[in-house]
Amino acid sequence: MKNISIHTTISELLKKNYPCFLPLSEERYDLLINTADQYLRVLVKNVRMSKGYPVADLGTSVWKDGQQKGALYTQEDYDILICIFPETNDFWMLDRQDVPDVATLYLGQKYDSYRLIPFAQVEKTERKPKDVIQKEVTIAIEKTESQPEPDILQEASRVEDNEIKNILSMKEITEPKLVEETLDDETQEKLKKLYGELEDDG
Secondary structure (H helix, E strand, C coil), rough: HHHHHHHHHHHHHCCCCCCCCCCCCCCCCEEEEEECCCCEEEEEEEEEECCEEEEEEEEEEEEEECCHHHHHHHCCCCCEEEEEECCCCCEEEEEECCCCCCEEEEECCCHHHHEEEEEEEHCCCCCCCCCHHHCCCCCCCCHHHCCCCCHHHHHCCCCCHHHHHHHHHCCCCCCCHHHHHHHCCCHHHHHHHHHHHHHHHH
């Protein structure tokens, strides 16, 4: 099942124009992707349902002193976490810094902004006109800017439309081309400024 998920992930990333490479030796990560100026290590984990919620197991087994023991992945092990639900191919893409140090990650509403619908479903869905997208993104940005502590990811988590959610959740690894092709330069700059403020706070 893990191999199927890795190949599905490769397929989805290639469709988004991210070259993928399998490691030549046994590593703690599963893939390498090229983001133009650097290579990022990708860890792929299957998502399962637990009490109606999607969860991903982030623990791993290691041998120590002749015994198999549990261990967590660390920041040194990977750069990007991709959690994929095999039944639908829905997946979540998170920067390592956004992943808590837990054995089981509950992918509830808090992580909706990291959830991307499969490329095939995007292709089948009739896209909104650019002016409509521009307007909705602008409204979301204005709502974010009006908050005492602006958080664009928090605003993205409240959006129901997947296309708008993906645009608002702009990161180097997610939908840069979608952002550039859809938004005007001024709106792109506002979005980047909001992300810059998040990084400065972090």
